Amino acid sequence: MLEELSVKKEPEKGLKALPNAEKGKVVMRFAPNPNGPPTIGSSRGMVVNSEYVKMYDGKFILRFDDTDPDQKRPMLEAYDWYVDDFKWLGVTPDEIVKASDRFDTYYEIAEQLILAGHAYVCFCDGETFKGLKDKKQACPHREAAPEDNLAHWKKMLAGDYEEREAVLRIKTDIQHKDPALRDWGAFRILKKDHPRPEIGNKYIVWPLLDFEGAIEDHLLGTTHIIRGKDLQDSGKRQKYIYDYLGWTYPVTLHWGRVRIEEFGKLSTSGIRRDIEAGVYTGWDDPRLPTVQAIRRRGIQAEALKKFMIEMGVGETDVSMSMDSLYAENRKFVDPIAHRMFFVADPVEMKIDGYAGGVVEAPLYPNQPEMRKIETGNLIVVTREDAGNLSVGSKVRLKDLGNVEITSVSPLAGKYIDNSMETTKKEKMKIIHWAPVDGLKVTVLGPEGNFEGIGERNITAELDKVVQFERFGFCRIDSVDGENVVAYFAHK
RNA sequence: GCUCCGAUAGUGUAGUGGCCAAUCAUUCAGGACUCUCACUCCUGUAACUCGGGUUCGAAUCCCGGUCGGAGCACCA
Incomplete structure (x- = not known):
């Protein structure tokens, strides 16, 4: 028997529609630095990105942005940790790429940009450059001829310069009213080894995030990006490259930071220290906000997914309590426990x-x-x-x-x-x-x-x-x- | 200092000019049920940041303030 449907519109359940998304054509990626295991916070990106892909029957890529062997040095084990936590969530990425495998591609595109006059090798030290940039003034290296820049670039690659001596910059608009967008760094010199043995000390010129991410997002055919508010300017910077190369920038959404009340101020590096000091038994210590830990405690993947999906994609910072996750989990676990x-x-x-x-x-x-x-x-x-x-x-x-x-x-x-x-x-x-x-x-x-x-x-x-x-x-x-x-x- | 973004109950959300005397979830309080302090059910408390403007009509549009977040790295 059919009942008369209420006229009230149904409240939207789940994730909202993605702008400009076509079924079957959506390509999204989740791009962590594997410098630690996935946390409850990062699982938001894992869940939401993969859910959108599922919703649009698209392609999902797990990309490791692992090109900082220094401050945010990748952990070799962490690559698998991500794959494993994805598996737990019921997600198998269609493709897994490691930025550290693609230096040669980055170099090629850098060379293209140099020859077209869109990038230059800058020899200013950080402070000098910042001083000029803040005054909307170009540094002398900005005016160098493309051929000279190319020669300098080759010398960078050859190891003729020391760390911090030279950096490749992308030309934007040195007079741009937003200081965050003026000529940004794309490559730096680092005479360090990469933790992956197959990379080791093969390279001394390292791409920075904005460059690496920009190139990858294009090459991977990314149609939609969801990323943190902290990377809002990143998109604006990267668009310069897209314009120079005639590429189309993906649709971008941002979200604010998630703070889990119970865990407050834990940082990955801090946790790492404490594990090494024996304060915690490991990354899956039940006191930690890692995915490994909540898995071990019996939080169900479905509960975590619902928790994240219901949080949605808002630009405001959110402060959630574990109680909400527990309430979600109880619904799954109570009938079967x-x-x-x-x-x-x-x-x-x-x-x-x-x-x-x-x-x-x-x-x-x-x-x-x-x-x-x-x-x-x-x-x-x-x-x-x-x-x-x-x-x-x-x-x-x-x-x-x-x-x-x-x-x-x-x-x-x-x-x-x-x-x-x-x-x-x-x-x-x-x-x-x-x-x-x-x-x-x-x-x-x-x-x-x-x-x-x-x-x-x-x-x-x-x-x-x-x-x-x-x-x-x-x-x-x-x-x-x-x-x-x-x-x-x-x- | 410069720039960008945001603001709905304690928390997280719905809502894109009239159906909003505002949705749902969780939390909290009270009650029912129960061989668990779980589950289920019922009830209740509780919100559109402020000030102007546009409009017959604004949570929804515009301007300004306030508050909050973010960026201005050779980190991601």
Whole structure:
């Protein structure tokens, strides 16, 4: 039966349409510097770019902008980390390129620009050039003839100059009202090796981002670029090259910075230092805002995607709380997570009059599937719960039965029955428990670690997300005999 | 100093001149349900940066202020 549709327009769900995008013709790229692993922040670019490509049935390129072996030196392992996190997101790039493979192309185009009089070798030191530039004045090298510039360029390539002695600049408009756009640097000299062994110390003239990115975006056929606001001027600078060479600049969108409230001020280099110093166990330490870390904690790729997609592509800086991501994740994980008992900070409790046996407890609330917990009459409860008990008080041990407390230290009780009627009639509090001889469980989480005892069914949950009742969702990271390590996701 | 960009509830968004006494999500508060402090459900609190202008009509257009962000590197 068809219902009368409401006249109200549907709220737009998901990403907004890309300007000038044609189905099947969109080419987009995500271009990180592999100087560390993907973070929650960078995953925005991974998600949004790849989602747009999917939406338009286009082509997606992963490009490594890895041409700074000095300040933002790539990490060899990080190239694979990106591919791996993409795989986790369900994305396989159609093409993967490394800028460090394409020096020769950059050199060719540089030469073209030099010969056409659009680039020159500048011998000013940084400060001198800046001084002139701020006064809208050209430096003497700007007027050199193309042939001379070419000769200087060849000498640069040949290694005749030292670092900082010469730089290749793109001519724009030295009088441009925006100082950020006046004659910008395209290549510098750096007598350093590249971390990739196949590149090593093959090159001493290195392209800077604006040049490298400009050339790549054209050669790769990029139709749409989404990048940070910090690169807004970059597009304007690069357009000069596009104009000189008769290329068409891609459609460009910008977004503001994402700040995750819980993580505040962590920088990649700072984290790296702390890992080396042993403050963190690695890039996937649950306290870190890396994709590796949240994966390990059991955040689902779909949840991260929704989180990023709903944030959209705005130019304002956003400040998000992990709570939103957790709320998203809970929706995915709550229906599938098996319920398990884990008792943090355990206190022993003896139940007199209980023979022990096999307790049946539901794997999911209100559903028939059961799990079995074998236990004797010695169990553990959390120290917190124990603290709320007093002699004579009654409590229900979930799925096991009702108990009247007979002693507080040591904690002991008398078994009453296993009837929910009794529980309700007496308005007992329901607490969780575990057999004393359960597994030794360590939970590692962003706000600290917990030691405790868990039921043995956890063994079967390796690599899965479970809900430790009254504790939170965790991913079972390892099971080694009697020892289990779980990573805490969220409540 | 010069230049560019942005501004809707605590947070993130929807909204492109009348359907907006403003959407959705999350957070927070209260309640219902529940053998978990989870889930689900109900209710509530809470926003168009300010001042002018254009217009019959402005969150939406224009100008100015304020606030915020970014760039002016031989980093990305």
